[in-house]
Amino acid sequence: MYKIIQVDGGICASEGFFADGVSAGLKLDGAKDMAFIYSENECEIASVFTTNKMYAAPIKHFKAKGDFKTNFLLINSKNANAMTGQVGVNDIDEIMLACEDKTNPIMSSTGVIGVRLPKQKIIDGIKLFDLTAKDSKNASSAIMTTDTFSKEIALNVTFDDGSSFNIGAMAKGAGMINPAMATMLCFITTDAAVTSSQMQEILDEVTTKTFNAISVDGDTSTNDTVILLSNARSGAYEKDAFRDALFKVMHFLALEMVRDGEGATKLVTYKVSGAKDDREAEIVAKALSDSLLVKTALFGEDPNWGRIASTVGASGVECCEEKLKISFDNLCVYDRGELHFDEEMEKKASIVMTHKKFTISCDLGIGKGEFKAYGCDLGYEYVKINADYRT
Amino acid sequence: MYKIIQVDGGICASEGFFADGVSAGLKLDGAKDMAFIYSENECEIASVFTTNKMYAAPIKHFKAKGDFKTNFLLINSKNANAMTGQVGVNDIDEIMLACEDKTNPIMSSTGVIGVRLPKQKIIDGIKLFDLTAKDSKNASSAIMTTDTFSKEIALNVTFDDGSSFNIGAMAKGAGMINPAMATMLCFITTDAAVTSSQMQEILDEVTTKTFNAISVDGDTSTNDTVILLSNARSGAYEKDAFRDALFKVMHFLALEMVRDGEGATKLVTYKVSGAKDDREAEIVAKALSDSLLVKTALFGEDPNWGRIASTVGASGVECCEEKLKISFDNLCVYDRGELHFDEEMEKKASIVMTHKKFTISCDLGIGKGEFKAYGCDLGYEYVKINADYRT
Numbered sequence: 001m002y003k004i005i006q007v008d009g010g011i012c013a014s015e016g017f018f019a020d021g022v023s024a025g026l027k028l029d030g031a032k033d034m035a036f037i038y039s040e041n042e043c044e045i046a047s048v049f050t051t052n053k054m055y056a057a058p059i060k061h062f063k064a065k066g067d068f069k070t071n072f073l074l075i076n077s078k079n080a081n082a083m084t085g086q087v088g089v090n091d092i093d094e095i096m097l098a099c100e101d102k103t104n105p106i107m108s109s110t111g112v113i114g115v116r117l118p119k120q121k122i123i124d125g126i127k128l129f130d131l132t133a134k135d136s137k138n139a140s141s142a143i144m145t146t147d148t149f150s151k152e153i154a155l156n157v158t159f160d161d162g163s164s165f166n167i168g169a170m171a172k173g174a175g176m177i178n179p180a181m182a183t184m185l186c187f188i189t190t191d192a193a194v195t196s197s198q199m200q201e202i203l204d205e206v207t208t209k210t211f212n213a214i215s216v217d218g219d220t221s222t223n224d225t226v227i228l229l230s231n232a233r234s235g236a237y238e239k240d241a242f243r244d245a246l247f248k249v250m251h252f253l254a255l256e257m258v259r260d261g262e263g264a265t266k267l268v269t270y271k272v273s274g275a276k277d278d279r280e281a282e283i284v285a286k287a288l289s290d291s292l293l294v295k296t297a298l299f300g301e302d303p304n305w306g307r308i309a310s311t312v313g314a315s316g317v318e319c320c321e322e323k324l325k326i327s328f329d330n331l332c333v334y335d336r337g338e339l340h341f342d343e344e345m346e347k348k349a350s351i352v353m354t355h356k357k358f359t360i361s362c363d364l365g366i367g368k369g370e371f372k373a374y375g376c377d378l379g380y381e382y383v384k385i386n387a388d389y390r391t
Numbered sequence: 392m393y394k395i396i397q398v399d400g401g402i403c404a405s406e407g408f409f410a411d412g413v414s415a416g417l418k419l420d421g422a423k424d425m426a427f428i429y430s431e432n433e434c435e436i437a438s439v440f441t442t443n444k445m446y447a448a449p450i451k452h453f454k455a456k457g458d459f460k461t462n463f464l465l466i467n468s469k470n471a472n473a474m475t476g477q478v479g480v481n482d483i484d485e486i487m488l489a490c491e492d493k494t495n496p497i498m499s500s501t502g503v504i505g506v507r508l509p510k511q512k513i514i515d516g517i518k519l520f521d522l523t524a525k526d527s528k529n530a531s532s533a534i535m536t537t538d539t540f541s542k543e544i545a546l547n548v549t550f551d552d553g554s555s556f557n558i559g560a561m562a563k564g565a566g567m568i569n570p571a572m573a574t575m576l577c578f579i580t581t582d583a584a585v586t587s588s589q590m591q592e593i594l595d596e597v598t599t600k601t602f603n604a605i606s607v608d609g610d611t612s613t614n615d616t617v618i619l620l621s622n623a624r625s626g627a628y629e630k631d632a633f634r635d636a637l638f639k640v641m642h643f644l645a646l647e648m649v650r651d652g653e654g655a656t657k658l659v660t661y662k663v664s665g666a667k668d669d670r671e672a673e674i675v676a677k678a679l680s681d682s683l684l685v686k687t688a689l690f691g692e693d694p695n696w697g698r699i700a701s702t703v704g705a706s707g708v709e710c711c712e713e714k715l716k717i718s719f720d721n722l723c724v725y726d727r728g729e730l731h732f733d734e735e736m737e738k739k740a741s742i743v744m745t746h747k748k749f750t751i752s753c754d755l756g757i758g759k760g761e762f763k764a765y766g767c768d769l770g771y772e773y774v775k776i777n778a779d780y781r782t
Binding site: 051052053054055080082083084085086087112113114115116220221222292296299304305306307309310312313314316317318319320321322324334337339341378379380382383384 | 442443444445446471473474475476477478503504505506507611612613683687690695696697698700701703704705707708709710711712713715725728730732769770771773774775
């Protein structure tokens with residue numbers, strides 16, 4: 001058995017990890033725009049990247065290395081180094097020369113697409129790094145773009161025999177509603193004694209239920225990245241405990257991203273059950289959280305269950321109106337062909353929709369497939385941010 | 392050879408067809424809300440319906456009839472008769488009793504989902520119809536929902552030997568940006584001597600390049616309908632001429648829908664070429680016209696070609712940044728890996744984006760696949776209309 005508790009320190013909570021953020025002049029307002037994660041020991045690596053075929057230079061650079069260990073990760077905001085071709089990869093190589101005492105240093109970027117990195121500013125920024133700093137707050141602020149708050153968490157897992165390990169993490173972005181910057185980045189450290197292949201298997205599994213439950217929409221970024229580093233310093237590891245803690249870390253950060261969605265005022269869970277299989281449940285849940293109809297109805301606090309039914313029907317999965325059940329929290333608004341949505345029920349449903357958090361459930365009544373997705377509303381603020389972002 | 396000219400009369404331009412619109416009290420402001428199309432002769436029918444699995448009662452009612460001819464089509468706005476189960480179909484059967492002197496009368500509906508038809512109002516409305524009226528303007532107004540203008544057109548096709556036929560049509564809705572009402576309806580009459588199966592083949596082909604080039608997004612309606620009626624009164628027909636004229640009619644109405652998209656200020660053509668095949672070109676063109684990133688950039692008149700590249704890459708088709716070319720009208724902003732988007736070019740591109748109509752071209756540089764899709768921008772007005780629509 002094991003106990004999981006939340007601890008301070010974010011990305012630096014794992015033993016032997018250091019991090020900080022500095023201002024290198026990439027953001028014009030002088031805000032922090034470069035961060036590092038450094039480990040005294042070399043780290044095993046697991047990673048998940050965007051499925052976008054125009055994936056950015058830092059991802060090309062990473063993938064070209066094959067299997068490797070690292071002790072240094074450099075991150076910049078404001079410029080995504082995407083659509084920059086081989087030149088963009090060469091720029092990273094040059095920047096990495098400024099980190100030449102590190103083992104296989106790697107880089108991650110987020111920001112505008114199609115502009116070359118300001119190489120000299122970044123090289124000068126690296127000189128500002130203090131590798132003995134453990135300032136996870138600075139680091140998590142430096143990777144922000146349109147985020148309105150920084151996102152970090154750390155957990156400690158202690159076993160009955162007293163041994164323990166830590167997982168720390170930070171993220172930026174960019175839930176379902178935030179395609180402007182498009183990018184979500186997440187960096188996770190652990191001192192658990194876990195190998196690269198063990199981590200990769202668990203990371204893939206957990207990503208499906210966390211970041212992929214919020215971020216897969218039509219606007220998948222060129223830069224989406226999750227990197228998990230382990231330096232094994234604690235000597236402790238157990239698979240179920242690690243999976244459990246990693247899920248909690250990534251679930252928390254995924255919901256933080258939705259909560260910070262551009263202009264979002266509500267966090268909605270789409271709970272789909274009774275689908276033919278889990279895959280069809282996932283298709284429906286994501287269709288609901290992606291739908292402009294549904295998002296704008298949420299913003300207007302309009303309990304328009306017809307739009308939900310229509311979106312389910314349009315998603316292409318096996319379904320029919322005689323088996324569908326739709327609920328807003330515990331209030332069933334449509335029950336397998338029964339039209340019982342009168343004025344009183346509309347009032348009750350409207351009240352549910354005024355809440356900051358609620359659940360929309362759809363039971364398709366076909367099989368045992370289940371999936372939960374997370375989304376938010378779409379209002380004027382979203383249009384404002386995205387119409388004006390680049391210029 | 393043949394000559395095509397535009398003529399007056401809309402849906403009534405085809406010989407032997409009558410139409411009108413009346414106010415039956417479904418719309419609370421007294422606006423027209425019921426229309427009919429009547430033909431002295433029985434008509435051959437071709438049709439295309441929504442792929443939404445929650446398709447509405449009028450579509451169930453139509454499909455249940457199998458092969459048939461008709462001389463009467465009843466249309467109401469304000470209530471979609473969707474998600475109303477068998478009760479909704481029975482309601483249509485009862486209403487059709489009030490048209491019992493007609494041959495296989497059929498019905499089409501658009502409006503709110505999940506509310507039963509106000510049956511008595513509709514039956515009373517039928518009594519107001521004047522079957523000798525040829526008022527296509529009234530008819531096309533009566534089928535409007537959030538449309539800001541009615542949409543109709545008629546063409547005459549004359550052959551060298553002096554024989555001729557007409558095609559008339561009206562539509563409502565609901566381009567890519569208008570999922571609130573979700574529905575697009577289009578009714579087409581012709582006096583060409585064409586059979587049901589001949590019409591169906593051509594209608595399917597033309598729909599792909601017109602209504603399906605604007606309307607297939609995540610929010611496919613429960614009620615989308617295209618019905619084409621032929622009474623063969625002219626005695627004239629030739630396949631190429633008919634296809635040509637039908638394309639012109641449907642293309643015009645499709646673009647009218649986009650132009651009338653809720654809150655839309657721009658009509659953008661997405662011209663995709665160089666894809667592996669036509670299907671992949673279609674996927675990219677529709678991904679671009681569906682993308683919130685792209686739509687909001689259009690609204691902001693921001694020539695953010697990076698969002699376009701990212702959307703192409705995220706669409707899943709074969710592509711790579713070294714072969715991609717992006718142009719705004721004739722201005723190439725990204726050329727197969729060359730970053731030449733400087734301030735001067737940004738100014739030029741911004742000027743293109745201030746136009747009411749322009750073309751965004753993407754050449755994937757892979758093969759010979761081509762497709763054109765049509766879309767518009769997304770601004771504050773869209774949110775306003777959709778957040779407040781139902782209540």
